[in-house]
Amino acid sequence: MMEKSRFLESLNHPIPEKANNYMLSTYSIILEAWRRGLEVSVYVKNERFVSIEPHYIISNGDKAHHFSSTRGDLVSEHTKELTKNKVVTKEILEKNNVPTPKGKQFGADIDDAEIIQYAAEINYPVVVKPLAGTGGNGVIAGIENEEELIEALTYVRKKLNFPHVILERYFEGEDYRLYVLDNKVIGALKRVKANVVGDGKSTVNELINKKNIERAKLPSLKNRKIKIDDELKNMLRRKGYDLNSVIPEGELVYIKSKNNVSAGGDSIEVTDQLSDNIKQIAVDAVNSFDDLPQCGVDMMIDEEKDTGVIIELNTRAHITQHLFPMKGQARDVPSDFIDYYFPETIDYDRKNAQKFYIDFDFIYNAGMNRNATFVTLPVLPTKALKLTRYVISGCDYTEAFANRVKRIAHNYSVNGYLKPLNNGDISIIIGSSQKKLNSFRNSLERYLKKVGTASKITEKKRTSPIMHGFHIEEPNKNPDEEKKETTVEKAILDKYMKDYAKLKSDYQNAVNRLAKYERDERTLELTQRQNKQLKKRLQQMEESNSWKMTKPIRAFTEKLKK
Helix, strand or coil: CCCCCCCCHHHCCCCCHHHCCCHHHHHHHHHHHHHCCCEEEEEEECCCCCCCEEEEEEECCCCEEEEECCEECCCCHHHHHHHHCHHHHHHHHHHCCCCCCCEEEECCCCCHHHHHHHHHHHCCCEEEEECCCCCCCCCEEEECCHHHHHHHHHHHHHHCCCCCEEEEECCCCEEEEEEEECCEEEEEEEEECCEEECCCCCEHHHHHHHHHHHHHCCCCCCCCCCCCCHHHHHHHHHCCCCCCCECCCCCEEECCCCCCHHHCCEEEECHHHCCHHHHHHHHHHHHCCCCCCEEEEEEEEECCCCEEEEEEEECCCCCHHHHCCCECCCCCHHHHHHHHHCHHHCCCCHHHHCCEECCHHHHHHHHHCCCCCCEECCCCCCCCEEEEEEEEECCCCCHHHHHHHHHHHHHCCCEEEEEECCCCCEEEEEEEEHHHHHHHHHHHHHHHHHCCCCCEEEEECCCCCEECCEEECCCCCCHHHHHHHHHHHHHHHHHHHHHHHHHHHHHHHHHHHHHHHHHHHHHHHHHHHHHHHHHHHHHHHHCCHHHHHCHHHHHHHHHHHC
């Protein structure tokens, strides 16, 4: 569970594993729709540049809307294609007098020298970004001179293989992502370049590891570590540091040039701190395009001067950082989305609906395994929702019993799970409308009487959210058994580590011996080559006229030696 004060109550439950990171955008929106009693169908579509992209349909029975991540079908295909082209986007913004940095595109056939010349014309600092890049991949900002530009071009065009690039004048300001929906900014993030702050005793590498641990605690950043790459090492080198350097206490060192959170940057929620003027620039940018009611807007902003420029538009911008920012108050963007597309559902029973959440792992795995083309979720009742817990005593737990309870839960469309307890009792946690819960209990009591058990059902309070569907959980293990398993696992791990250490030592010895053999072999090869050359030289000397003419002298000399 996340802290309630800073994060949304609607997401204060165990986030399913597959819903972390980018999938959190899709999960949060379909969860909000499902809780309002809307029908949700999810399908997985393979796309050209991503391995998996969930699409989904939300319907109220009379109308349906199709979504891809955060982008709804009210964004036209034509506008989507326009905003994907950075050059065309810039032209449209300039035409509508929306501030955007001066820049120019350079094709793959243009050499670096021409790009360097253009940088001198518009003056440093400049920004290099690939025309086809996404998610900030390949964007190098704040390039101060020709040497840094050459380094950046080599990295983007050669190493990342993005030969088609845009060069822009760098706007002195901070990087922001604003989300516009229906002519209003509903979320704004300040994105700070990846950095570490010295403590006077930890190395840079240790500081990065500590920060990665903190990032992993947020569902929006789980498994999205700050990566140690050439860019990071170059940034450190410019400041006179390397990974083993100990930074003085309190000193902040930037370790990436771009501000993207995916590259290790910090996200700070600042919606309420931005001026109306800055928000209007973002709204004007979105309104420069037809059929674009929603869009993520990347801006560079100088808050002190209250000025800003548009860097990029993204019609399928993820909202994960609005939900779980590293700093600041989370914004309920999913609720704003469903309010816009299905305004008739605004006044739903939010408090009770938040007692339920979606089994997103099942949806994801079903799509990835091709077990289902569409996964349609059962519609959640919208009235009199309640959670409760039944404890059954005097009844033996068997697989047949568990499966029968599961069938009863299915018949009455209740969500929850069954779990045998250590003391022999059986716990059943369920949730649905009060009417369905009553029907479930009546059916369960009839079944218990039928099997002839002297069982007793005690109802207890349940408050924490439950996942949709009905599941059977494994019994709790005896503490002594768990301790024994832990001891066995530790012994196995210790043996494995000893075996690994010996294997590593043997491997290194083999590598050293091989290197020696190779050196000896090269030495032998060189000796044989020299011997061959000497033999050839001797043969040439023996066949020469000088050698033949001096034969009597050599014979006389040999006699003297004897």
